[in-house]
Amino acid sequence: MIEFRSVTYAFDDVPVLEDVSLSIDDGEFVLFAGANGSGKTTLLRHCNGLLEPDSGDVLVNGTPVADDLIAARSSVGMVFQHPRDQFVAATIGADVAFGPENLGLSREAIDRRVETALDAVNMAGRGDERIDALSGGEQSRVAIAGALAMNPDHLVLDEPFTGLDDPARRSVLERIESLSIDGTGVLLTTHDLRDVVGLADRIVAMKDGRVVVDDSPERALEALAGLDVRVPDT
Numbered sequence: 001m002i003e004f005r006s007v008t009y010a011f012d013d014v015p016v017l018e019d020v021s022l023s024i025d026d027g028e029f030v031l032f033a034g035a036n037g038s039g040k041t042t043l044l045r046h047c048n049g050l051l052e053p054d055s056g057d058v059l060v061n062g063t064p065v066a067d068d069l070i071a072a073r074s075s076v077g078m079v080f081q082h083p084r085d086q087f088v089a090a091t092i093g094a095d096v097a098f099g100p101e102n103l104g105l106s107r108e109a110i111d112r113r114v115e116t117a118l119d120a121v122n123m124a125g126r127g128d129e130r131i132d133a134l135s136g137g138e139q140s141r142v143a144i145a146g147a148l149a150m151n152p153d154h155l156v157l158d159e160p161f162t163g164l165d166d167p168a169r170r171s172v173l174e175r176i177e178s179l180s181i182d183g184t185g186v187l188l189t190t191h192d193l194r195d196v197v198g199l200a201d202r203i204v205a206m207k208d209g210r211v212v213v214d215d216s217p218e219r220a221l222e223a224l225a226g227l228d229v230r231v232p233d234t
C-alpha cells in the first residue's frame, strides 16, 4: 500500500504539490490524469524517495519512504517517461539484472528474476541482445522488465506511450494489462486516457498540484471536462 498524507512540495519556492492525500491499495490500477505540469510526475517520484515532501508524509506498506529506501524501492518499481535515460547496461539481461544484483541475491536467484521479468514482457531468451539495437517499444518493455525484476507490489509508469508508434503502443499496453491481471498494482500517468481507461479501477486527476478528481473511471470521466485530458469519444 502507498499512502500520501497531506504532501506538499515546491521547486525553488514554486508550489508543485499542495496538500495531496491519497491511499493506493495493492493490486489497484490507478490512472493519474491531468494537464502537463499538473504535478503527476512530481507526486509519483515521492513513492521511492527520488523526491521528499516539504511537509506531509509518504508511506509504503506503513513505513515512511525515507526510513527504508530499499523497502520502498523494492515495493514500488518506477519506469520513467524516457526509458532510454534509465538503462545502466549495454545488454538487456545485464540491465534487468542490475536491480536484483543490488539486493544482494544469489546469482541463481538473480537469473531467475531476470528470466521471469523478460518472460512477462514477452522478451524471453533475448537477454544477450544490445539495448541500443532495439525499437522504442522493445526498449520500453525492457525498462518495465527492469522494474519487474524487483518483484514490486506496484509499478509506476510515467507516460509509457510517449514516442511509441501504434504497434509498440499496443504491445506495451498488452503487457501492462496482463501484469495488472496477474496482480501487480499499476500507477500510470497520462494526459490521454483513451487506451487505458478500460483497464483502470480508479482515476485520479490533478490540476495545479492538487487532486481534483478521485473516483471510479465512470464517474471520473464526467468530472474531467476542463482539465485538458483527452477522454474516449464514446
Ligand SMILES: Nc1ncnc2c1ncn2[C@@H]1O[C@H](COP(=O)(O)OP(=O)(O)OP(=O)(O)O)[C@@H](O)[C@H]1O
Pocket: 011, 012, 016, 034, 035, 036, 037, 038, 039, 040, 041, 042, 043, 189, 191
Ligand atoms: N526539476 C525541476 N525543477 C523545477 N521545476 C520542476 C522540476 N520538475 C518539474 N518542475 C515543475 O513542476 C511542475 C509539475 O511538473 P510535473 O512534471 O510533476 O507535471 P506532470 O503533471 O507530470 O506533467 P508532464 O505530463 O509534463 O510530465 C511543473 O510546473 C514543472 O515545470
